[in-house]
Amino acid sequence: MPVITYRQALNQAFAEEIERDENVFLMGEEVAEYNGAYKVTEGLWKRFGDKRVIDTPISEAGFIGLGVGAAMMGLRPVMELMFWSFAYVAYDQIINNAGCVRYMSGGLINCPLVIRGPANGGTNVGATHSHTPENFLANTPGLKVVSPATPYDAKGLMKSAIRDNDPVCVMENTLLYGDQGEVPEGDYIIPIGVADVKREGTDVSLIAHGRAVLTALAAAHRLSEEFNISAEVVDLRSIRPLDEQTILDSVRKTHRAVLVDENKPFCGVSSQIASMIQEHAFDDLDAPVQRVCSLDAPAIYSPPIEIQQLPTADRVIQKVLAVCN
Amino acid sequence: MPVITYRQALNQAFAEEIERDENVFLMGEEVAEYNGAYKVTEGLWKRFGDKRVIDTPISEAGFIGLGVGAAMMGLRPVMELMFWSFAYVAYDQIINNAGCVRYMSGGLINCPLVIRGPANGGTNVGATHSHTPENFLANTPGLKVVSPATPYDAKGLMKSAIRDNDPVCVMENTLLYGDQGEVPEGDYIIPIGVADVKREGTDVSLIAHGRAVLTALAAAHRLSEEFNISAEVVDLRSIRPLDEQTILDSVRKTHRAVLVDENKPFCGVSSQIASMIQEHAFDDLDAPVQRVCSLDAPAIYSPPIEIQQLPTADRVIQKVLAVCN
Amino acid sequence: MSVARAEKPKTGSSPVDYAKAPINAKLKPEQKLGFLADMLRIRRFEQASLKLYQQGKMGGFLHLYIGQESVAVGTLALMGDNDHAITAYRDHGHALVVGMSMNECMAELLGKATGCSKGKGGSMHFFAPDKNFWGGHGIVAGQTPLGLGIAFALKYKGLKGCCLSYLGDGAVNQGVFHESLNLAALWDIPVVYIIENNQYSMGTSLARSSAIKSCLAERAAGYDMDWDIVNGENLYEVRAKTWEAMQRAHEKSQPTVLEIDTYRYYGHSVADANAKKYRKPEEIEFYKQNHDPITLWENRLKEEGIADDAVIKKIDDEAKRETAAAVQFAEDSPFPELQDIFDDIYQEVDMGTEAGKTGRHFFND
């Protein structure tokens, strides 16, 4: 299988879906002539032209709302937020219009909209640019939320998102865009709502989404090398819908869970997972479910400090050792 | 002690703080000449005039941002959102400016701002008007969030919020505005970050905030009458900062917890509480922590159905019976 | 200020006889009677809904359109196959004019399963995509970029149409409306923004909410966009100027902002206890006496010899009959079931597709 970057995998998904369906178009700030602030849409404007790849002014509420309206009419807009952090100027459009219009119309309308962009800390862009709102978005019945951790998942989930008849929020990560991985050429999809066991293990379940999956894998590797502990790594891939079965199967096997989550702790995704696990696998747990989140402060700029603000393999290992003794 | 409504209690808090501190002013849509959409600010404009009680155009992002700027300059704006649901058009101002400006300035700035208004379902105003964003707001280090359930707490917490030197979000409830209760005349405050055991019990801890506290109390009453179960009711009052000690003390006494929460389930406040309890009181729990949230759908209009969408005493009782058998 | 304006409507004094405008000149008498019928249907429907609300048979908000009927009728009756419409929460009039039945609308108000939104949306959320009507939206100005997107989709598909996008005079101060204006002008989107200026946003008069030069629509000039101001009590003028804007959208794919002066008789919503505090009762009376769009149109029809009192009464009786039947239908209809709460959230789930069955979608236990 060809090895390409996460960025290229997304780019392939866009190109293939634009060719497959005339209703698919990309829109966002600098996505066309500039090739994307992070080059995710590189070459697509040249290839598909003004109609299918569209640059916008800095008006997120306006163009996300435009996308919702266009989606109600049957188009399949793929809207880029240069950073998911900028969703907060368009929040009403995302939650109330994309998220609620189907319900309020009693099912007369559906909204096949994709909103995508990076949602991550760790790049020293400061507190306002480092938000990870997947927990909030997934709180909203009517929205779907996915968070690919690998190039393979990125392409497959993006294609599912574009074909989905409901609004899907795709949480990407600027720290992953350059990651390489095997990605099939041509068409394949990864269904939304299916988690993936990225590493099998027997002693503890590390449950994560997005970049935290890589942190979990790094921790799992060291746990086996240095501590002879066999950690299973479950990649949620999709936050809503959520593959609770795979999570519970893993925990019932390992009897221990450490959740790795780049959200801020209070009501982060891992709070929901922890709450769910203790509710449905109470008697299977040999220890409390533990969480490793971003340190609970706005994203700090200082580069050597911010890297420690995100979950690290060290912090994961400490938690695992605490529950595996 | 005089018995007044939740609405009047808030009104007293405003009047007393406006008189106490010349930097305090109220601002929002229809708060002045109209006396407030829900009459919470009734009479204040007449009494204190244009400078202290100010009507705004329908520009939440603009006037909340104005409030942040004014607070940076040392004023103490008390900003009303007619509904907290409208926070989503001002979300960037709340999260990034009110919530982050102190951090990004390395502590050079503080923002003594209050943002207040009702955040509740149950009034048949539809999905877009029934949001309860306390979980999201409390996710943000830099913001404080309180949610008074009674007239007494409403006045005391509002006064603390206005005097606090950091931004405080006060989550009120249109269904509580008419509730009556004993409220001292004159000055008293309830510190932010202190929960209140609203009813003592030994068999199970019902933990709630806002209107859900009343649901929990109703359930507790019936549990003792009909099932001879002694339920303790813990009112969080403050979401962030959070009084974890009182929660844990209660659970360590009763060994069972049922969380009652009008949030939508996914990453609702109760997910954080459940996760925290199982982490810190794992060995004290005789049963998994249970949650009773709003049914996981956008708020439905149909009056007889929406009332069942919110947590009901019946649903609380079922959960309690399930864990107390 | 508003009374002053009302005494001489900005454009009322205009010498132009809009009846002679081509779009009006070609009207057949039945059509003109049809306009009257629609205005009366709106008024009777809402008067009945008010009663039901007062009887406690409704929850939430009820925003009455009474007094503004000529705006919905004058504009929406111009819609062709590829023309679409979207408005805010004061949506009953628009819904009836685009052809939604009184039955489904009244049932929605009562929260019944037979309602246009199955009782899930209520008064603020009437929709009929099959009639090119996209709601019915509760967040002030939140619908304005949706209207832009609908018009964008028409252009994308190569269809010659437009989207009539309504908002109130208070809604112009939401930022997203301005973002929409810039996008519409920048990209030549065939959207027609119609500001229904009833001079108040809740209890706030225009003068207390908006800094303006001559009028609200003039803000469009800053985007190099066409705009006009319309005397809403004159059905012919409303039609002529709206059609001009629609033509601009159809032929040149260019946007317009229209500001139509009108007036609401009731409070902002039925819950508005102050309806007669922030404006003098005399002001309301003045409008009812001198500017009622239905009375003015009836007089016009009489002048034109198209209708006499008998004809008008017949039309009104029919509107009342239709209304009464709708009330009956709504009252007789069942409420949704509790489990219906979980339908109409995700289409994939509703359709039972593979995607709709994969993973947990709802987080109740």
Next chain:
Amino acid sequence: MSVARAEKPKTGSSPVDYAKAPINAKLKPEQKLGFLADMLRIRRFEQASLKLYQQGKMGGFLHLYIGQESVAVGTLALMGDNDHAITAYRDHGHALVVGMSMNECMAELLGKATGCSKGKGGSMHFFAPDKNFWGGHGIVAGQTPLGLGIAFALKYKGLKGCCLSYLGDGAVNQGVFHESLNLAALWDIPVVYIIENNQYSMGTSLARSSAIKSCLAERAAGYDMDWDIVNGENLYEVRAKTWEAMQRAHEKSQPTVLEIDTYRYYGHSVADANAKKYRKPEEIEFYKQNHDPITLWENRLKEEGIADDAVIKKIDDEAKRETAAAVQFAEDSPFPELQDIFDDIYQEVDMGTEAGKTGRHFFND
């Protein structure tokens, strides 16, 4: 289009000699030399910061102000005790002109504990409330209502001052800016919005981002607000027109929107790999050759006989020396400690007040 505009700047051809404007006529030679010094300090500071960035000693974004120096110097030097300022992320120039030290600014860029924001804010977030400078804000136009609030507070306190609130040409299309304009005009808030029109928002030219009539500032007309357009390369014109707006704020408590034409030489940020793709290299060269604000001011000072090459060199050498010292200071300074992450979030916690000790504020284990 931008080159075309550049060839004859909108107002450059203006016959007015702004040097004669009272605010300029009374300038002493030292003050004029001070303006040159500040412009050179900005340029040298940023050239040094660029090196550090390229050496990998910085993270995140670095938005250079080089080419726009005359705007910050021409406007902010007019600030009196009760005048305040707030800008976006391209904030180094503003910071240095209001009197922040190169040391604290350079240290901030390197994320050091000695930085103006203790290394927590970085390039986009310089603040100096003691100098009436309120940042340094990363969300496009997010600072515009803050500027309004600062000016509101001045009026509330009865102080005669204003807030100079800067934004870019792309930022005008954020809705919150329009909400701010309406509020400013409606309530007579002494805010002066200064659009630094460098003709691009990232890679998007003004023509691709904004539908305008004659210019962006003209949008203020829709709010019945004063506005003007300024040739940013002429320091005297910048000062004269800004002072006029500040006077309007001081004396009449009325807002203004100024659009100052300028140009940035570098990419949007240093990470901008396309800086020479969305505009021709010749365009950049053209500006450097014909419109460099520092060169033009140097020539002016020579014409006026205030400075010769030697004087200018001395000033420049001093700027270089100060810059080198700042780099040294920044390099030598320590990074914050990991536990510092939890300071500067809640003032009550930082101060150790009762409120700061009550309940759990942070949710790490």
